[in-house]
Amino acid sequence: VREALAADAVLELFATADALVRHPELTARASEISVQDAAALSETVTPQGLVAVCSLAQPTLSEVLLVPPRLVVLLVEPNDPGNLGTVIRTADAAGADAVLLDGGVDPYNGKAVRASAGSLFHLPVLQAAGHDVLAAAEQAGVQVLATTGSRNGDTDDIDDLLDAGVLARPSVWVFGTEAHGLPDPLLQAADRRVRIPIHGRAESLNLASCAAVCLYASARAQRRA
């Protein structure tokens, strides 16, 4: 709620008497509600007594790619709200310019909002079809790096790309679902297919962990090139 207020995104604010004692600065802004009503409005087991109705103005895809961005994330059909929110938080931390979503769960799902820890209000998060993103990225001169668990000859190890200086370039990182990865046409249309090496016996990485490794590899390469 603090991040939503800072982003000027709050339309209506409701608070319990207890919450107003803890946050007296909200008294002028909030309508007081009962503990029961706060619980009914909230999805959590132990609601904090503060509920905000928000509206966020998001840029369009062309606006995101107009000033060529340095680092953009595209998630295709993200199906776990916790993972989605965590990726938005990591993208924010890594200094990404925007998070694009091709389908998947609603980023304003309560679980996604909480997992984003406020980052949903820090950077643009918008829906965009994968092939539109690839076309816009090509026009903007931004390379598209599609992640895959496959180890065939057509894929690059992320460590090799780091060594070769490829990650220092402006990039859109594309992530699919844990179960099915990326649809083949999108994978083939990307500039590169990239895998994170698995050194142990795990079959794969969790989506949010994978995004953390990729985005921080780019953030480092772009700042230390």
Added chain:
Amino acid sequence: VREALAADAVLELFATADALVRHPELTARASEISVQDAAALSETVTPQGLVAVCSLAQPTLSEVLLVPPRLVVLLVEPNDPGNLGTVIRTADAAGADAVLLDGGVDPYNGKAVRASAGSLFHLPVLQAAGHDVLAAAEQAGVQVLATTGSRNGDTDDIDDLLDAGVLARPSVWVFGTEAHGLPDPLLQAADRRVRIPIHGRAESLNLASCAAVCLYASARAQRRA
């Protein structure tokens, strides 16, 4: 269940008739149970009809550090089972030798087991007090890297440590809770206090994302040094 069987960790196996149709190779091994019993034994909303009772032999802390390990994870008071399981999965993927737990939630909690995606059966996961781990690491000549969100002069940026070659050395990475970080005595007793740079406006990273960045930075440094 497949990973538990592969690790020879299964004491008893129960399966519904449907599950045995899907996995006929388990017929000799499993006792058939009803769908109702499978649901009662399982914690998930859509149980898969397979339940295994497992026993895992874990090494002791001295055994883990006897052959000097290359990469070890210590989690202090992990309180989220999903994060705990995800860190175990990432540690496995990054080729870590063991995951040590100083308190926190049970790694055999159903949610942690599922988030670990089988990795709980791939590497040792054991309880060990933080100060015992630090003493054993010192004796084994393994450096202790404690993560912190603090930016004071006493902390190192992970990118600087990568550049300086420090991450190529055998390491124990120590992670605290998201809310409170690491207890100060442990932080001060570590060889280094390390922070991941936050380039955007996020306050911090999710615990599992933080572990992914640190462990993969070490895995890369140790293999490309």
